[in-house]
Amino acid sequence: MKTPWGEHLNTDMPLAEYPRLMLQRGSFTCLNGWWEYQITSEKDPFSEKNWKKILVPFALGTELSGTKEILQPGQVLWYRHSFAYQPTTDRTILNFEAVDQCCRVWVNGVEAGAHEGGYAPFSFDISGMIKEKNEILVRVTDDSDQGIYAYGKQKLVHGGIWYRPMSGIYQTVWLEDLPAHAVEDLKITPDFDHSRVYLRMVGTFTQAVITVFADGELVHRGITSGKDYTIPLESVHPWSPEDPFLYQLYIQTEDETIKSYFAMRKFSSGRDSHGKIRFLLNGKPAFISGVLDQGYTPDGWMTYPSEDMMCYELTKLKEMGFNMVRKHIKVECRRWYSLCDQLGLLVMQDMPSGGGPYSFWLTGILPTLGIRRVHDNQYAKFGRADEASRKAYYLELDQMLDTLYNYPCIFAWVPFNEGWGQFDSCAASEYIRDYDSTRLIDSASGWHDQGVGDFNSRHCYFYRFHEPKEDGRIALLSEFGGLMYLEYGHSEVDSLHGLYRKYRNKLKLNEAVFRLYEKNVLRNIPKGLSGCVFTQVADVEEECNGLFTADRRVIKIDARRMRKMNQRCIRSVK
Numbered sequence: 001m002k003t004p005w006g007e008h009l010n011t012d013m014p015l016a017e018y019p020r021l022m023l024q025r026g027s028f029t030c031l032n033g034w035w036e037y038q039i040t041s042e043k044d045p046f047s048e049k050n051w052k053k054i055l056v057p058f059a060l061g062t063e064l065s066g067t068k069e070i071l072q073p074g075q076v077l078w079y080r081h082s083f084a085y086q087p088t089t090d091r092t093i094l095n096f097e098a099v100d101q102c103c104r105v106w107v108n109g110v111e112a113g114a115h116e117g118g119y120a121p122f123s124f125d126i127s128g129m130i131k132e133k134n135e136i137l138v139r140v141t142d143d144s145d146q147g148i149y150a151y152g153k154q155k156l157v158h159g160g161i162w163y164r165p166m167s168g169i170y171q172t173v174w175l176e177d178l179p180a181h182a183v184e185d186l187k188i189t190p191d192f193d194h195s196r197v198y199l200r201m202v203g204t205f206t207q208a209v210i211t212v213f214a215d216g217e218l219v220h221r222g223i224t225s226g227k228d229y230t231i232p233l234e235s236v237h238p239w240s241p242e243d244p245f246l247y248q249l250y251i252q253t254e255d256e257t258i259k260s261y262f263a264m265r266k267f268s269s270g271r272d273s274h275g276k277i278r279f280l281l282n283g284k285p286a287f288i289s290g291v292l293d294q295g296y297t298p299d300g301w302m303t304y305p306s307e308d309m310m311c312y313e314l315t316k317l318k319e320m321g322f323n324m325v326r327k328h329i330k331v332e333c334r335r336w337y338s339l340c341d342q343l344g345l346l347v348m349q350d351m352p353s354g355g356g357p358y359s360f361w362l363t364g365i366l367p368t369l370g371i372r373r374v375h376d377n378q379y380a381k382f383g384r385a386d387e388a389s390r391k392a393y394y395l396e397l398d399q400m401l402d403t404l405y406n407y408p409c410i411f412a413w414v415p416f417n418e419g420w421g422q423f424d425s426c427a428a429s430e431y432i433r434d435y436d437s438t439r440l441i442d443s444a445s446g447w448h449d450q451g452v453g454d455f456n457s458r459h460c461y462f463y464r465f466h467e468p469k470e471d472g473r474i475a476l477l478s479e480f481g482g483l484m485y486l487e488y489g490h491s492e493v494d495s496l497h498g499l500y501r502k503y504r505n506k507l508k509l510n511e512a513v514f515r516l517y518e519k520n521v522l523r524n525i526p527k528g529l530s531g532c533v534f535t536q537v538a539d540v541e542e543e544c545n546g547l548f549t550a551d552r553r554v555i556k557i558d559a560r561r562m563r564k565m566n567q568r569c570i571r572s573v574k
Contacts, residue, residue, distance in 0.1 A: 003551050005309040006299035019172045021338045022406045023186050024259045029175040035081040046078040059166035063299040071167035073146045079138035090177040091127045097171030101149045106137040119331040120399035142167035148389040150354035150396050152329040170303045179255035181205040188406045192266035197231040205253035213248040238282045239263035241323040244344030263408035269474050276528040287573035288531030289566045290324030296540045298550045320559050321566025326533045340409035350414040355383035355421025363419040372447040376422045384423040418446040426452045445478045465520040467527040477532040482545045485509040490549035497542045517565050525572040
């Protein structure tokens with residue numbers, strides 16, 4: 001099954017946009033397109049005779065990749081790609097936006113480096129290897145849910161809420177040239193209360209000119225010989241979903257000018273005029289009306305076929321009145337977050353889950369029976385008995401935090417969901433807080449909450465939601481809904497499965513959805529409920545509970561009525 005964007009895919013150069021708008025320079029060469037691949041056992045080298053075609057950046061086994069194979073534990077996925085390039089005297093950097101799960105890379109027979117983890121961009125300096133005619137060789141292994149790394153919702157034995165696995169390169173591969181005096185990395189921290197922005201730069205430059213524009217007007221210019229710099233602003237234009245205002249930032253060194261952006265916003269908690277604990281945006285109470293977003297498509301799987309599709313989906317969510325998306329158990333490509341910055345959508349970002357196998361009794365049955373807090377220092381019960389798995393969690397957590405730190409739209413981190421691979425969540429939350437004190441933390445979404453973090457976060461699918469007893473944290477209905485309706489011919493199954501409530505027509509589905517909002521959301525807002533997250537954006541395999549069908553051709557919910565409902569929720573908090 002293909003989406004409209006998959007049907008009109010540019011196979012010569014898919015997803016050819018510049019991947020990193022937070023640090024954009026003039027040098028960019030996209031290497032997406034037709035590569036070669038083959039699968040061997042872990043002990044065997046690749047064969048010169050067994051190469052087949054694969055379309056990068058779509059993962060092995062996805063429809064848009066042109067392949068049907070699934071990589072198994074103990075196997076190796078090899079990639080090969082030849083390309084022409086004109087080397088300069090600058091350094092050449094080879095960038096991978098994401099490879100699932102672990103890989104080693106060679107350029108012209110010389111090893112460039114290796115990377116662990118399937119959800120983060122990484123780069124290698126290939127200056128001494130690049131020539132006019134080049135060959136990249138990539139070796140990938142992926143143990144899916146059988147190894148120590150995060151795998152999210154993918155499982156080798158899948159069904160229900162667990163999805164088929166994918167492996168290999170699944171985001172853009174690209175080259176850039178760095179001059180002798182370059183900005184190699186950038187960390188941006190807005191200080192809303194003091195009308196300042198703190199820059200921390202990494203690079204080989206000896207001085208930099210910092211220039212900031214607000215809606216085309218120059219608001220700051222300064223020069224520094226250091227790597228830390230403070231931008232004072234005489235007046236602040238706040239960022240919000242209603243007014244997603246972005247400042248344009250330029251950093252000019254001796255040899256280059258890089259372009260970036262930032263926003264002035266503050267996320268916190270506090271009491272409203274009625275004494276209820278609320279989420280505060282820029283110091284003012286705000287209701288979070290969100291939707292769960294897993295980011296899967298039937299043709300590209302964990303890779304959107306185009307930026308136009310991402311923009312269409314996010315714009316439609318805004319038109320339906322949502323002001324937040326929860327990026328669920330996945331890290332998206334970096335341009336997706338920039339779109340949320342531009343459109344004005346708050347993002348609650350999950351850490352992809354790992355560990356296992358999970359106890360269905362612990363993660364599914366006990367919470368339904370009301371036993372929602374089991375101590376998470378019991379590693380074996382939560383699927384984290386392997387110390388290597390716990391160390392891998394922090395390796396990939398660091399990668400996620402580093403990659404996404406600058407994006408203004410992200411207001412909260414979610415280290416664990418429903419006990420999947422959860423361990424020592426108090427320590428993990430403290431670790432995140434130490435790294436990033438500007439955002440909130442939903443320490444354990446759903447259940448097995450250890451009483452820390454900024455949210456009292458509950459999932460409610462099978463019973464009426466009741467406002468939890470106040471404990472000084474923001475009350476969040478972080479998942480609800482899940483109501484299933486199958487639009488035949490537009491999803492990946494031909495019958496409904498699973499435990500969620502099922503409906504035979506869209507009219508009954510719509511009535512049930514809005515009845516849920518009335519009973520579970522609106523009636524609890526005066527009691528202190530400060531946000532909700534509806535499940536979900538789109539159908540995924542057997543989970544036909546999306547606002548959109550899997551192919552995104554049909555919206556199953558009355559969009560105007562959804563907008564009015566979201567407006568009622570948002571306006572209830574002042």
